[in-house]
Amino acid sequence: MKNLLLLVFGFLLLTSCSQDIEDNSPAFQGVRDSIFFRSFSSSAVINPNGSLAVRGATDTEEVRILITSLNESTVTLGQGALPGNSATYTNEFGTIFSTNNDNGSGEVSLEVNGSSVSGTFNFVAFTENETDTVTFSRGFIFGVPIFGELDEDDGPLPEPDSFTARVNTVPFVPSEINTSVSSGVLAIAGTNDDDRTMSLTMPSDIAPGTYDITAGGMFTALFLTPDGVANATTGTLTIVSNNTTEQRVVGDFLFDTPNGFLITDGEFDVSY
Numbered sequence: 001m002k003n004l005l006l007l008v009f010g011f012l013l014l015t016s017c018s019q020d021i022e023d024n025s026p027a028f029q030g031v032r033d034s035i036f037f038r039s040f041s042s043s044a045v046i047n048p049n050g051s052l053a054v055r056g057a058t059d060t061e062e063v064r065i066l067i068t069s070l071n072e073s074t075v076t077l078g079q080g081a082l083p084g085n086s087a088t089y090t091n092e093f094g095t096i097f098s099t100n101n102d103n104g105s106g107e108v109s110l111e112v113n114g115s116s117v118s119g120t121f122n123f124v125a126f127t128e129n130e131t132d133t134v135t136f137s138r139g140f141i142f143g144v145p146i147f148g149e150l151d152e153d154d155g156p157l158p159e160p161d162s163f164t165a166r167v168n169t170v171p172f173v174p175s176e177i178n179t180s181v182s183s184g185v186l187a188i189a190g191t192n193d194d195d196r197t198m199s200l201t202m203p204s205d206i207a208p209g210t211y212d213i214t215a216g217g218m219f220t221a222l223f224l225t226p227d228g229v230a231n232a233t234t235g236t237l238t239i240v241s242n243n244t245t246e247q248r249v250v251g252d253f254l255f256d257t258p259n260g261f262l263i264t265d266g267e268f269d270v271s272y
Helices: 002-023
Strands: 027-032 035-038 041-046 052-057 062-067 075-078 086-090 096-098 105-113 116-126 133-145 162-167 170-172 176-182 185-191 197-203 209-212 220-225 228-231 234-243 248-256 262-271
Touching: 027 052, 041 133, 052 105, 052 133, 062 105, 075 116, 086 116, 086 133, 096 116, 105 133, 162 185, 162 197, 176 262, 185 262, 197 234, 197 262
Parallel strands: none
Antiparallel strands: 027 035, 027 133, 041 052, 052 062, 062 086, 075 105, 086 096, 105 116, 116 133, 162 170, 162 262, 176 185, 185 197, 197 220, 209 234, 220 228, 234 248, 248 262
């Protein structure tokens, strides 16, 4: 039975890869320990020094691969790697695993095709104190778009949108995040795989600070389930930053509804 399950899982991975190629859609995926990882967003940059950085992320996880040169067909990671060649994984708790240590290992092969990157990777990475480890195998990258050059001082690749919360202590992690601006009102919504949507509205030029969420006010929130809409009656919205030039807003929130939904630990970091 175990061998059969492994065979089926392997077939699903191969099928997924094949579909990505046929659809010409970008892909960044692999097996993290025994769990299938597939990014929701992916991007790449070629730095002025010739190094290549590729990034794949979900709402809660992130993988970054950096190689210093495209002249090698296969690049070694971890022990024996040239300085600058590395892979890192960040989990849902913000813990970073890196191949840049005595026990890290791996290989990556990347190729630039016009304005995109494709290739394969595998690696074993450790936390800073080397007390925990993560293994990525069967890593597959296809058609990840290159967004130009970044100087080393420009920082990391652009962050993906994120939106998370807890509903009566149960984690709410959307598989889809949407934003819109209409008549000066910014709406942010996240929808999970159970067709439940959490939404916030606020002025698009909102300044950093803490605001009261009220029904029918300037700052509103709701939780939509298959049973209906639950509008927030009380709550708070805190804006950490709102860059109206780059159109990116960061904040946190909490609210409750008359029908028993208590929303806590809400956080968002989105473009609009």
